[in-house]
């Protein structure tokens with residue numbers, strides 16, 4: 001399988017990406033209560049910019065990504081955090097290098113995902129699977145690009161040039177994921193263009 005992030009992983013944590021993930025985390029925590037009983041998943045976790053910001057607030061975290069390079073970088077960061085802060089993060093964090101359907105236990109309180117689902121072709125299958133692994137009342141939080149003209153990724157082609165919120169909401173509702181809220185929360189500047197990011201929060205029925 002081609003690792004599209006092979007050459008991006010080592011310098012992924014740029015100030016721009018740190019800022020982007022920080023904004024998403026701010027929105028997440030202002031909408032959803034995280035506490036020490038929460039079992040969560042960071043889907044398409046990359047180097048862990050989102051998951052590692054929240055891991056100390058929760059019980060446990062499953063970090064899923066199909067890029068070996070991103071996962072290797074994440075593992076390096078975990079080692080570093082453990083050494084510097086003497087916290088036993090590895091006991092709380094389970095890493096899955098693969099796609100989300102490798103995780104089948106129906107025990108998650110929260111699944112969150114930033115800028116990953118536009119890389120995933122079959123959104124219906126993805127949402128169906130997420131709906132299965134969330135407990136009833138569990139919460140899905142997605143942050144991604146609003147519909148764009150494909151210029152965000154330049155020459156690279158990805159399965160989705162952002163999302164139409166109305167269509168995505170319908171797809172979620174069809175998978176027993178009731179929309180709680182959705183709004184645009186950020187604008188990214190790239191190559192002198194503006195790209196809006198949305199957040200969508202849904203609750204498993």
Ligand SMILES: C[S@@+](CC[C@H](N)C(=O)[O-])C[C@H]1O[C@@H](n2cnc3c(N)ncnc32)[C@H](O)[C@@H]1O
Nearest residue numbers: 044045046049065066067070099114115116119
């Ligand atoms: C744009 S990066 C975002 C990474 C991270 N969430 C962040 O905000 O920094 C997208 C990530 O999704 C991962 N990804 C893409 N398709 C995936 C799939 N089918 N299953 C798991 N991860 C996937 C990629 O490997 C990549 O690390």
